[in-house]
Amino acid sequence: MNGVSVILKRELLSYFATPLAYVFIFIFLVLSGVFTFYLGNFFEREQADLTPFFSFHPWLYLFLVPAISMRLWSEERKTGTIELLMTLPVSRIDAVLGKFLAAWLFAGFALLLTFPLWITVNYLGDPDNGVIFTSYLGSFLMAGGFLAIGSCMSALTRSQVIAFIGCGIVCLLFVLAGFQMVTGLLRDWLPLFLVDTIASLSFLMHFSAVSRGVVGLADLVYFLSMIGVWLAATVVVLEIKQAD
Amino acid sequence: MLEVSHLHKQFGDLTAINDISFKLVPGEILGFLGPNGAGKSTTMKVITGFLAPSSGTVTVWGCDVATDPLGAQKHLGYLPEGAPLYEEMTPRTFLAFIAEVRGITGAESADRIRSVVSTMSLEAVLDQRIETLSKGFKRRVGLAQAILHDPDVLILDEPTDGLDPVQKHHVREMIQGLSKDKIVIISTHILEEVTAVCSRAIIIAGGSVLADCTPDELESRSRYHLATTIRFSGEEQLNTHRDALSTLEDVSGTDVSASSVELTLFPGETEGSSQRVAQQAVEYLRGHDADVTGIFQERGRLDEVFREITGLEVRH
Ligand SMILES: Nc1ncnc2c1ncn2[C@@H]1O[C@H](COP(=O)(O)OP(=O)(O)OP(=O)(O)O)[C@@H](O)[C@H]1O
Ligand SMILES: [Mg+2]
Numbered sequence: 001m002n003g004v005s006v007i008l009k010r011e012l013l014s015y016f017a018t019p020l021a022y023v024f025i026f027i028f029l030v031l032s033g034v035f036t037f038y039l040g041n042f043f044e045r046e047q048a049d050l051t052p053f054f055s056f057h058p059w060l061y062l063f064l065v066p067a068i069s070m071r072l073w074s075e076e077r078k079t080g081t082i083e084l085l086m087t088l089p090v091s092r093i094d095a096v097l098g099k100f101l102a103a104w105l106f107a108g109f110a111l112l113l114t115f116p117l118w119i120t121v122n123y124l125g126d127p128d129n130g131v132i133f134t135s136y137l138g139s140f141l142m143a144g145g146f147l148a149i150g151s152c153m154s155a156l157t158r159s160q161v162i163a164f165i166g167c168g169i170v171c172l173l174f175v176l177a178g179f180q181m182v183t184g185l186l187r188d189w190l191p192l193f194l195v196d197t198i199a200s201l202s203f204l205m206h207f208s209a210v211s212r213g214v215v216g217l218a219d220l221v222y223f224l225s226m227i228g229v230w231l232a233a234t235v236v237v238l239e240i241k242q243a244d
Numbered sequence: 245m246l247e248v249s250h251l252h253k254q255f256g257d258l259t260a261i262n263d264i265s266f267k268l269v270p271g272e273i274l275g276f277l278g279p280n281g282a283g284k285s286t287t288m289k290v291i292t293g294f295l296a297p298s299s300g301t302v303t304v305w306g307c308d309v310a311t312d313p314l315g316a317q318k319h320l321g322y323l324p325e326g327a328p329l330y331e332e333m334t335p336r337t338f339l340a341f342i343a344e345v346r347g348i349t350g351a352e353s354a355d356r357i358r359s360v361v362s363t364m365s366l367e368a369v370l371d372q373r374i375e376t377l378s379k380g381f382k383r384r385v386g387l388a389q390a391i392l393h394d395p396d397v398l399i400l401d402e403p404t405d406g407l408d409p410v411q412k413h414h415v416r417e418m419i420q421g422l423s424k425d426k427i428v429i430i431s432t433h434i435l436e437e438v439t440a441v442c443s444r445a446i447i448i449a450g451g452s453v454l455a456d457c458t459p460d461e462l463e464s465r466s467r468y469h470l471a472t473t474i475r476f477s478g479e480e481q482l483n484t485h486r487d488a489l490s491t492l493e494d495v496s497g498t499d500v501s502a503s504s505v506e507l508t509l510f511p512g513e514t515e516g517s518s519q520r521v522a523q524q525a526v527e528y529l530r531g532h533d534a535d536v537t538g539i540f541q542e543r544g545r546l547d548e549v550f551r552e553i554t555g556l557e558v559r560h
Contacts, residue, residue: 017333091314
């Protein structure tokens with residue numbers, strides 16, 4: 001466990017040692033605002049809740065999460081520091097976990113910085129803060145799932161651009177799997193149980209369930225196993241092609 | 245103890261390591277020599293557990309690198325080729341990170357860091373971002389990182405590449421100053437480094453070991469080993485005496501250096517012939533009042549041995 005925490009700490013510090021962290025947080029906050037107030041018709045709805053804010057999160061994460069995750073392993077490959085890291089007495093699992101947790105904490109921190117929105121709705125009305133809390137939780141879990149996919153994509157290549165695109169595409173597939181237009185289309189082609197299986201793998205389904213205020217065990221298991229599976233895949237990828 | 249046995253490494257069709265075996269005991273300093281692409285770095289990557297071998301085993305201090313990499317890596321200090329570092333950190337934060345990963349904490353950590361910072365003379369750049377350091381300083385940070393935990397086995401891939409002469413000297417002193425219960429492997433393209441610091445030299449090319457001996461033995465393989473070289477005051481002096489000198493008893497051949505003022509007399513095969521050649525040459529030169537600025541016996545020329553062993557010799 002020492003390995004996980006030491007690597008986590010180093011990674012977190014290195015986020016803030018470059019402008020990347022600040023640029024990311026700035027963009028995240030600006031886009032959150034734009035989506036919520038303009039595209040989400042926050043005021044016109046005349047409802048004191050954060051539904052418009054959260055409903056855009058899967059789409060927002062599609063290009064913001066790859067921006068965090070792309071450098072996780074690609075940069076280590078590119079600069080050769082992977083050789084340093086992997087010859088220190090730290091197991092691969094610890095390294096993968098440490099890096100992932102750092103990225104996840106960072107994403108969580110950016111998410112926390114949207115608290116002015118929460119203050120705003122509480123000022124304007126009387127929202128269900130329980131729902132808002134579970135939505136935040138769901139959003140955080142979803143970010144973790146996206147990041148775990150990004151970690152695996154980043155481990156595959158030394159190019160951050162390819163890691164970005166790879167993560168974006170795979171995440172898109174996992175979002176679209178539950179999109180009504182897509183499930184509707186699939187229904188014409190595939191047996192129902194298959195469509196349901198595919199839809200149940202979707203981020204969208206589980207996220208919307210959680211953001212309605214109910215954290216079901218199934219949703220929790222879904223997000224955590226999504227993270228577990230993709231992190232395990234990262235470990236395997238690193239094991240197979242560590243030196244390339 | 246470090247034991248490498250029947251190591252093979254295949255990259256697709258390319259055989260990077262082809263059956264390398266050797267065994268090192270504490271106190272040995274091994275110099276790894278070989279032309280570009282010989283497989284030196286690849287061998288080091290396998291020893292440190294970064295690369296898995298295609299076949300063969302590596303045991304470091306009793307830990308099999310394949311089955312217990314973490315155990316082996318605790319004993320290892322490693323400077324990878326090109327000294328990769330986390331560029332956004334400073335030497336101070338970087339070394340603190342390495343200490344922490346290696347489980348060194350508190351006062352001990354501060355002590356160790358202070359010690360390696362002074363060994364590598366890093367005081368002036370401690371708080372400068374690594375990406376802005378000069379190449380030599382980066383290498384020194386990489387070396388500091390490798391020796392931070394006072395490892396039992398130190399593996400350095402071209403440690404003195406890019407260092408200024410003073411720092412080169414420091415690094416060699418540092419390596420020689422390691423206590424006698426350590427094992428060191430360095431790879432280098434600087435042959436004199438091998439005679440200066442190593443107790444053993446292995447030459448590899450094409451992934452195979454071509455020579456495994458002491459630097460002295462390597463020198464003795466040279467045609468120049470114990471040959472007598474005379475430096476004349478000018479070219480015409482050399483030409484005057486060349487024929488007479490080359491017909492001295494025991495002289496099996498001569499060579500004139502590129503500068504055309506040095507004449508080398510190679511001794512024959514028989515016992516004591518190198519000594520006789522030297523004595524006769526001195527007597528001859530005295531007797532004929534030759535204008536000589538120097539005369540000495542060669543130790544052997546490593547670059548020539550290296551070219552010959554690796555098959556890169558250009559015949560003249
Ligand atoms: N990841 C890799 N994939 C494919 N081939 C590789 C890989 N790493 C090394 N090689 C090949 O293995 C051979 C040995 O390379 P290595 O880096 O060990 O040489 P070296 O002796 O360290 O050379 P140099 O003196 O240039 O540092 C080379 O032919 C190299 O191209
Ligand atoms: Mg090399």
